Amino acid sequence: MNQYPVWKYVLIVAVLLTGALYALPNLYGDDPSVQVSPLRGAVVDDESRARVTGLLKGEGLSFKSFEETERGMLIRFNSTEDQYRAKDIIDAKMGDSYVSALNLTPATPAWLTSLNAAPMYLGLDLRGGVHFLMEVDMVAALRQAGERYVSDLRAILRGEKVRYLTIARVASGHAVEIKFRDIADRDAAQSLIRKEFPRLLLEEEARGNDTFLVATISDQELREIKKLALQQNVVTLRNRVNELGVAEPVVQQQGENRIVVQLPGIQDTARAKEILGATATLEFRMAVENGDVEAALAGRPPVGTRLYKERNGSPILLKKRIIVTGDQIIDAASGIEQQNGSPTVFISLDSKGARKMADTTRENIGKPMAVVFIENKVDIKRVDGELVKSKKKVEEVINVAVIRDQFSKRFQITGLDSTDEARDLALLLRAGALAAPIEIVEERTVGPSLGQDNIDQGTNSVIVGFIIVMIFMAVWYRVFGLVANIALAVNLVMIVAVLSMLQATLTLPGIAGIVLTVGMAVDANVLIFERIREELRSGNTPQASINAGYDKALSTIADANITTLIAALVLYAFGTGPIKGFAITLSIGIITSMFTAIMGTRAVINLIYGRRKVKKLAI
Amino acid sequence: MKIFNKEPSFDFMGKRKLALVMSLILVIISIGSLATRGLNFGIDFTGGTLIEVGYNNTVDLGDVRETLADAGYGDAIAQHFGTSKDVLIRVPPHGEKSDADLSNDVLDALHAAAGSDEVEMRRVEFVGPQVGDELTEDGGLAMIYALFGILIYVTLRFEKRFAVGSVAALVHDVVITLGIFSLLQLEFDLTTLAAILAVIGYSLNDTIVVFDRIRENFRKMRKGTPVEIANRSINQMLSRTLVTSITTLFVLLALFVLGGAIIHSFATALIIGIVVGTYSSVYVASATALALGINKQDLMPIKKEGEQETLGDLP
Numbered sequence: 022m023n024q025y026p027v028w029k030y031v032l033i034v035a036v037l038l039t040g041a042l043y044a045l046p047n048l049y050g051d052d053p054s055v056q057v058s059p060l061r062g063a064v065v066d067d068e069s070r071a072r073v074t075g076l077l078k079g080e081g082l083s084f085k086s087f088e089e090t091e092r093g094m095l096i097r098f099n100s101t102e103d104q105y106r107a108k109d110i111i112d113a114k115m116g117d118s119y120v121s122a123l124n125l126t127p128a129t130p131a132w133l134t135s136l137n138a139a140p141m142y143l144g145l146d147l148r149g150g151v152h153f154l155m156e157v158d159m160v161a162a163l164r165q166a167g168e169r170y171v172s173d174l175r176a177i178l179r180g181e182k183v184r185y186l187t188i189a190r191v192a193s194g195h196a197v198e199i200k201f202r203d204i205a206d207r208d209a210a211q212s213l214i215r216k217e218f219p220r221l222l223l224e225e226e227a228r229g230n231d232t233f234l235v236a237t238i239s240d241q242e243l244r245e246i247k248k249l250a251l252q253q254n255v256v257t258l259r260n261r262v263n264e265l266g267v268a269e270p271v272v273q274q275q276g277e278n279r280i281v282v283q284l285p286g287i288q289d290t291a292r293a294k295e296i297l298g299a300t301a302t303l304e305f306r307m308a309v310e311n312g313d314v315e316a317a318l319a320g321r322p323p324v325g326t327r328l329y330k331e332r333n334g335s336p337i338l339l340k341k342r343i344i345v346t347g348d349q350i351i352d353a354a355s356g357i358e359q360q361n362g363s364p365t366v367f368i369s370l371d372s373k374g375a376r377k378m379a380d381t382t383r384e385n386i387g388k389p390m391a392v393v394f395i396e397n398k399v400d401i402k403r404v405d406g407e408l409v410k411s412k413k414k415v416e417e418v419i420n421v422a423v424i425r426d427q428f429s430k431r432f433q434i435t436g437l438d439s440t441d442e443a444r445d446l447a448l449l450l451r452a453g454a455l456a457a458p459i460e461i462v463e464e465r466t467v468g469p470s471l472g473q474d475n476i477d478q479g480t481n482s483v484i485v486g487f488i489i490v491m492i493f494m495a496v497w498y499r500v501f502g503l504v505a506n507i508a509l510a511v512n513l514v515m516i517v518a519v520l521s522m523l524q525a526t527l528t529l530p531g532i533a534g535i536v537l538t539v540g541m542a543v544d545a546n547v548l549i550f551e552r553i554r555e556e557l558r559s560g561n562t563p564q565a566s567i568n569a570g571y572d573k574a575l576s577t578i579a580d581a582n583i584t585t586l587i588a589a590l591v592l593y594a595f596g597t598g599p600i601k602g603f604a605i606t607l608s609i610g611i612i613t614s615m616f617t618a619i620m621g622t623r624a625v626i627n628l629i630y631g632r633r634k635v636k637k638l639a640i
Numbered sequence: 641m642k643i644f645n646k647e648p649s650f651d652f653m654g655k656r657k658l659a660l661v662m663s664l665i666l667v668i669i670s671i672g673s674l675a676t677r678g679l680n681f682g683i684d685f686t687g688g689t690l691i692e693v694g695y696n697n698t699v700d701l702g703d704v705r706e707t708l709a710d711a712g713y714g715d716a717i718a719q720h721f722g723t724s725k726d727v728l729i730r731v732p733p734h735g736e737k738s739d740a741d742l743s744n745d746v747l748d749a750l751h752a753a754a755g756s757d758e759v760e761m762r763r764v765e766f767v768g769p770q771v772g773d774e775l776t777e778d779g780g781l782a783m784i785y786a787l788f789g790i791l792i793y794v795t796l797r798f799e800k801r802f803a804v805g806s807v808a809a810l811v812h813d814v815v816i817t818l819g820i821f822s823l824l825q826l827e828f829d830l831t832t833l834a835a836i837l838a839v840i841g842y843s844l845n846d847t848i849v850v851f852d853r854i855r856e857n858f859r860k861m862r863k864g865t866p867v868e869i870a871n872r873s874i875n876q877m878l879s880r881t882l883v884t885s886i887t888t889l890f891v892l893l894a895l896f897v898l899g900g901a902i903i904h905s906f907a908t909a910l911i912i913g914i915v916v917g918t919y920s921s922v923y924v925a926s927a928t929a930l931a932l933g934i935n936k937q938d939l940m941p942i943k944k945e946g947e948q949e950t951l952g953d954l955p
Contacts, residue, residue: 057893127676154771156768156770199907210676228941276726290743290744290761290764294741294744311946334886353926413659453723460768461766461768462767462768462770462771463766463767463768463771464743464762464764464765464766465763465765465766465768466764466765467762467763468694468760468762468763468764470694470760470762470763471692471694471762471763474900475900475902478898478899478900479896479899479900479903481898482891482894482895482898482899482903484900485894486890486891486894486895487891488890489890489891489894490887490890490891493886493887493890494887496641497641497642497883526666529902529903530831530906533831533895533899533906534902535893536891536895536899537888537891537892537910539891540887540888540889540890540891540892541842541845541884542889543884543887544845544884544888547880547883547884548849548880551877551879551883551937553879554642555876557646557648558647576852577848577849577852577853580797580843580848580849580852581844581845581848581849581852582850584790584794584841584845585789585841585842585844585845586788586791586841587786587841588786588789588792588837588838588840588841588844589841590789591782591785591786591789591837592782592786592834592837592838594782594785595778595779595781595782595785596778596782596830596834597775597778597830597901600830600831600833600834603834603838605830607838607841611765
């Protein structure tokens with residue numbers, strides 16, 4: 022009686038060994054490392070490898086290893102001092118095409134890595150860093166699409182010499198309204214638009230004596246526009262994040278209009294926010310010489326002009342017509358101007374933009390051209406319980422210069438205050454004008470010291486809780502308690518192993534989940550042991566009591582755990598970040614504890630009491 | 641070691657009227673407090689900005705408040721967090737300032753006042769109002785779905801009167817835990833909500849174990865009224881109920897004492913929930929099932945469902 026077949030022991034041992042193996046990477050700790058990633062066309066090749074290693078060796082810095090990863094080069098160091106020094110050297114000498122980031126890289130030995138074993142992935146609340154949830158302004162994205170159609174339609178109507186009176190976006194919907202003199206013009210326009218833009222839904226309308234054509238964007242296209250706006254933003258944010266120099270960034274779409282950005286280890290959150298949150302673009306416009314600024318200040322700008330402000334606050338009149346906008350910029354880099362050493366940004370345009378720029382500058386040599394920097398900021402206020410969005414568009418003339426020559430595809434803008442400003446502007450431009458304005462709707466930043474405190478406090482409470490429960494169980498159930506303790510310890514290893522295998526994120530609430538699991542995991546054993554005591558009380562033999570105790574408690578344990586699992590799964594489905602972490606560890610803990618507390622303890626109890634006559638149980 | 645050397649025979653169900661009165665009083669006080677004082681919602685639900693800073697030395701809150709007021713944040717709430725060196729600052733949504741910039745502003749002001757080496761940013765949380773609304777909605781939905789999921793499972797595994805009994809116990813536990821949070825005005829944030837859902841899981845765990853035994857005894861014992869059977873079952877499980885509650889409370893106390901200030905409200909919610917849950921699995925759940933008229937016939941295996949029943953109920 023009370024013997025397990027060999028296969029059950031084999032199964033238990035196999036599960037134990039696998040668990041131990043995959044939990045093992047967590048014992049090795051981290052190496053301080055520097056990650057060097059190429060930017061904009063730069064690559065990791067023999068030459069750049071040799072440059073980096075040469076630089077470090079030249080400074081007498083010894084490193085532990087040099088590896089190549091998906092993100093570039095990874096250099097491990099023996100101390101954090103070496104790590105910091107190395108980053109400074111690399112930043113100073115490798116130039117703009119490479120960006121470096123400090124990182125802590127798991128020091129998992131190669132043989133474990135080859136088994137795909139890796140340590141647990143710590144959440145931002147444990148390792149420190151920034152979590153942003155950003156929302157794409159879809160209303161603006163659709164409005165932009167409408168405006169694009171207005172200019173496209175205007176262009177083809179003019180191109181084909183179809184006469185129209187007015188063309189404008191319908192303020193309330195996603196449609197363009199064109200007014201015609203007569204039906205003949207309208208019909209000509211209709212067939213033209215139908216041919217050129219077959220996706221637009223066309224509708225004829227007559228109001229009074231006026232003849233209209235209303236072109237509406239289809240629902241399907243609206244969906245596509247939204248999807249594209251989100252994807253473009255994801256790409257742009259990814260580019261921006263890459264330039265920030267973060268070791269393991271996460272930029273991920275969430276739902277229909279949101280993007281999660283996680284930047285582990287970032288300290289300067291103000292700069293991160295500035296670069297991620299701002300939607301900046303440039304516009305090039307001709308400045309008006311000797312314009313009537315006084316009249317404009319009084320609210321009556323001359324026809325075809327608009328009033329702007331320069332950085333120093335002085336007013337300036339610019340022509341309304343835009344020469345080139347930010348989305349025609351394909352590259353931008355910061356640098357120093359040769360002649361006077363002032364900071365500058367070199368800009369490259371796409372072919373369409375370049376043509377327009379070349380035409381305009383050729384015709385306007387000797388005249389001033391202005392660069393307008395436009396930044397979109399979004400504010401959300403709660404007014405009388407309602408959410409009210411307000412947008413701030415900050416437009417600033419950052420530079421006015423006389424055109425000396427016809428511009429080519431590449432040119433530069435000067436007039437910036439500092440090299441930092443030039444760098445940030447270049448970065449913003451390079452990352453591209455965002456398709457639609459974006460705003461931060463949630464931020465969670467954890468400083469590095471708090472992250473470490475959280476790890477320490479979490480680990481301490483797991484250990485202390487664990488020891489108290491172990492002592493209690495040993496005192497209460499003696500030999501059986503000790504067996505339950507073995508199961509409890511194994512359970513902890515199993516939770517760590519499963520978390521490591523799944524690479525699920527471990528958060529502080531996740532650790533709380535583990536602590537709770539430690540308390541609840543003994544429940545299965547308590548149920549079994551109490552049942553065995555009951556059986557003994559009612560006069561059964563020790564062997565029969567063990568058997569009956571395990572068998573009868575089984576369905577109770579299953580019921581109790583499944584209901585807790587339901588609660589944990591609901592938590593997972595509805596929870597965000599930290600809550601999900603709690604739900605994950607709780608679910609894993611429940612499942613592993615069923616295995617260790619039922620099968621694991623039975624195996625050990627069988628080894629102790631099976632196969633022999635037992636007079637009394639130590640329970 | 642044992643609490644009871646032989647099977648205890650407390651007359652739990654005999655005092656169920658008394659328990660009912662007590663539970664009712666507690667629930668009414670809780671609902672009253674929830675209705676009048678409400679919960680002290682954290683920024684997760686209200687929106688706003690929370691900034692935790694650590695000073696190198698003990699810091700006077702008056703100074704911090706003054707600095708904040710000078711910077712234009714007179715409406716910010718500053719309090720010590722965990723130690724007298726840590727300060728937690730809560731700023732309600734500000735109209736003029738973009739919320740994302742607000743934390744930078746506050747930190748700049750604190751740095752300027754105390755010296756940037758003296759004060760360190762530990763944590764910044766900003767939740768926009770629209771996200772706050774969603775989190776509240778999701779939280780409420782999670783609670784409802786969890787309750788329904790459990791109701792369905794218990795109905796399938798047991799019987800609908802047991803399901804009603806267990807959900808009554810759950811609602812009882814959740815309402816009282818929330819009530820205590822409201823009475824003491826403890827902060828209620830996302831992790832507290834997670835704790836409440838864990839309480840649902842735990843309380844249910846306890847209830848199911850007792851129900852399981854009631855069902856077993858109904859089938860096994862030829863004699864005895866439902867009240868006697870319920871009583872006997874609760875007594876048989878009493879030792880287990882107490883031991884499990886004690887071990888869980890041990891680890892929660894460890895978490896409460898050592899887990900740091902962030903995890904306090906989480907640990908508090910669970911501690912309250914488990915104490916209340918232990919009581920309710922004895923009184924509320926079984927008493928409700930009895931009041932609904934649970935009897936032997938309902939629990940005898942029916943032929944159609946026979947297969948499933950024997951599967952779950954091994955000899």
